[in-house]
Amino acid sequence: MRLSPRLRLRSLSLHTKLMLALVVLVAIVAGASAYILVEHERERRLIALEERATRIADLFSRSLAQPLWNIDRGAIDSQLAALAPNPEVARFTVTAVGYGTVSTVRSANQPNPGDSVVRVRAIEYDPPGDAPREKIGEIRVVLTKAVAEQAIGGARRAILAMIAAIVAVLYAATFLLLKRMVRSPINRLAEMVDRIAGGDLDARCVVESGDELGRLAMRVNVMADRLRESTVCLRDSERKYRGIVENALEGIFLLDQNGRLNEANPAMAQLLGYPDAADLIRAAASDPGEQPFSPALTRTLFDILSAQGEIAGLELQLARRDATPIWVQLNGRGVAGDDGSIRSLEGLLTDVTARKHAVENLQRHRDQLELEVRVRARTELELLASRERLQQLSAHLEAIREEERKHIAMEIHDELGQLLTALKMDVSLLRMQLVAGSAAMQKAEEMRDLTEKTIQIVRNVTSHLRPAALNFGVVSALEWLAGDFTRHTQIPCHFHAGGSEPSLADPRATAIFRIVQESLTNVARHANASRVDVTLANNEAGIELSVSDNGRGFDIVAARAGYSYGLQGMAERARLIDAQLHIDSEPDSGSVVRLCLQDDAVIVR
The missing domain is CATH 3.30.450 (Beta-Lactamase)
Incomplete structure (x- = not known):
């Protein structure tokens, strides 16, 4: 040609x-x-x-x-x-x-x-x-x-x-010079490059001059050094990759569009029940029935690759060599040919059979749990309704109790007080008719003293059942309570009122009074304090009431864990009037009981 x-x-x-x-x-x-x-x-x-x-x-x-x-x-x-x-x-x-x-x-x-x-x-x-x-x-x-x-x-x-x-002389001279200075070095460079290309990475070019050919020889040597380093790195990478593939717990494979396995690792063979990867590939090539991926499944996988570019988290059911069904998770990507079309599928298989069964069991347990949760929710709603009814009953009982106390106090004040007053008057009239210094006069004096003590006792009982000061407002009632606490305990109790006097409904005023009364009772019994301050502040935001002492304090968590009925009663009374109760106390640091009532329950006068 x-x-x-x-x-x-x-x-x-x-x-x-x-x-x-x-x-x-x-x-x-x-x-x-x-x-x-x-x-x-x-x-x-x-x-x-x-x-x-x-x-x-x-x-x-x-x-x-x-x-x-x-x-x-x-x-x-x-x-x-x-x-x-x-x-x-x-x-x-x-x-x-x-x-x-x-x-x-x-x-x-x-x-x-x-x-x-x-x-x-x-x-x-x-x-x-x-x-x-x-x-x-x-x-x-x-x-x-x-x-x-x-x-x-x-x-x-x-x-x-x-x-x-x-020209002839110049041609001959140039021919010889080029042969000596260009052709021979180039031939030697070509020989070294052929040796390097043939795998002799230790071959090196002799640098004979500092001209372009000499620099080219140096670059060839540098290229050989880098090629040697790249080859070593490539071998290491190949060894590491082969080690990763061979030792991977997941099955790694290469599948073409005909459903034929071109590559597989030992984990893939073990996953499908074959002794090694060679047996798996050989069996899949010799018998179409031994192929792990059916033609329909293969077409589906390549359709997914064409549409999405990859396969991520696809769960499939395959059959082992002994026809045992297994569930696997497939992650893969396409391997394109020279024309850009997808030729093969490079995939990773993970055995998720146990996880699939666990998920099914978990689904079953979740359905059962959802049923139990619905039953519990219904029970909680019933308990919540019962609690609401109990709270309403408690509020109703508290109102009845306060009303009964008020009625008893009024009965004692009106009936027993009048009788004692009449008795006192009769004893006074009797004393006027007796001789001074006589035994009868002395007995009359004793009767008058007993009557006075009885009247005082009746007044105290009446005041504790229903303080008369509550009829004049919560400020007057708290001021009377502070004075009464000082008289009975000899502990100075100072009352401070800020802002205008609030106008409260009788149940709210009574609850506030009982909370302060219970706080002072706890101080008298447990605090060992030398001073108590009761402060009532009324502003546009609402009422803030605090009872503070300089006593030895207490552990709030331990007190609540010990079922302190006094604290529980205070909290229940605060809840009944939609107030917030806060108790701050530490050992040897005193304690503060703070009650906050929002402005929607207060009428500022």
């Missing part, structure tokens, strides 16, 4: 290409130089020919003046014949004014009109005396360029021969 010139040129070696380039370059330079030299020589010879023609014409115009005046044709012919043998002479013609051609001398070879140099000069006669010069004729000199052209041709051949010799 014949190669095209372009392919033949590409198949040449670098040395041949350089020599061809040199020949073409030298030929162009030599041709141009030869052309310039030949043209220069041609121009020089033609200029010299024109100058000779001018000199001959000028010479004849002066020398032929006298013979032409005398019409001495012989003298004229002799002068013309003297220069006629010159090979450059083509024709001499002498003409006289009014006479015509006097003499003509011709050479054998007559030139073409364009290959000759013509000079025409007037012949003038200078007569003696003062007479002016007179034109008596003219001389026509015709010189041929043939001689000059022959000389130019010889010079051309000499120049071309010299240039050819120089």
Whole structure:
């Protein structure tokens, strides 16, 4: 098969290409130089020919003046014949004014009109005396360029021969130099590169010079070093990758569009019940029934790849070699061919059979738990309703209890108080009728004292059942309670009221009073305090009541865990009036009971 010139040129070696380039370059330079030299020589010879023609014409115009005046044709012919043998002479013609051609001398070879140099000069006669010069004729000199052209041709051949010799010497010298300085190093570089490409990564190029070839050799060595490092890293990576694939707990495989397994790891074989990966691949290739992925499943997987670009978390049910069904989770991506289309599926299989069963059990337990939760929610709703009813009952009982206390207090105050007052009056009247100092008088005095004590006891009982101060507002009731606490416990109790007196419904005022009463009772029993402060603040936000002491304090968590009925009663009373109760206390730091009642339950006067 014949190669095209372009392919033949590409198949040449670098040395041949350089020599061809040199020949073409030298030929162009030599041709141009030869052309310039030949043209220069041609121009020089033609200029010299024109100058000779001018000199001959000028010479004849002066020398032929006298013979032409005398019409001495012989003298004229002799002068013309003297220069006629010159090979450059083509024709001499002498003409006289009014006479015509006097003499003509011709050479054998007559030139073409364009290959000759013509000079025409007037012949003038200078007569003696003062007479002016007179034109008596003219001389026509015709010189041929043939001689000059022959000389130019010889010079051309000499120049071309010299240039050819120089080109030959230059070609030979360049050939040898290129062979020694370029071809041999390039051949050695090519040999080293072939050795490196063949796997000899220890081969290195000898750096023979500091020119481009030397730097190229250095770069080849650097490339070999980096290639060696890359090869080592690649082998390590391959070893690590192979180790990861071989030791992976998940099945790794490569599946083509025909459903054939091209690669598989031991975990994949173990997952499907085969002794090793080779047996799995061999069995899948020899028997289509042994393929782990059916044709329909394979088409489905590649359709998913085409649509989504990957497969993530897809759960499948496969069959082991012994037909045992297993559940697996597939994660994979497509391996594209040269044309960009997906050719294979590179996947990762994880056995999720146990997890699948666990999920099913968990689903079953969750359904059962949801049923139990619904039952419990219904029970909680019933308990919440029962609690609400109990709270309503508690509030109703508390209201009844307070109302009963109020009724008892009124009954005691009205009935028993009146009887005791009447008894006291009767004893006083009896004393007026007895003799002073008598036994009866002394007995009457004792009866009066007992009556006074009984009246005082009745008043105290009445006040504790239902303080009369509550009828005058919560401020008066708390002020009376602080004073009563100071009288009975000898512990100073100071009451402070801020803002206007709030207007509260009787149940709320009674609850506030009972909470402060219970707080003071706890201080008297447990705090061992030397001072108590009761503060009532009324503002636009609502009522804030605090009872603080400087006693020994207590552990709130322990107190509540010990079922402190006093604290529970206070909390229950606060809940019944929609108030917030806060108790702050630490051992040896006193305690503060704070009650906050929002403004929607308070009427500020």
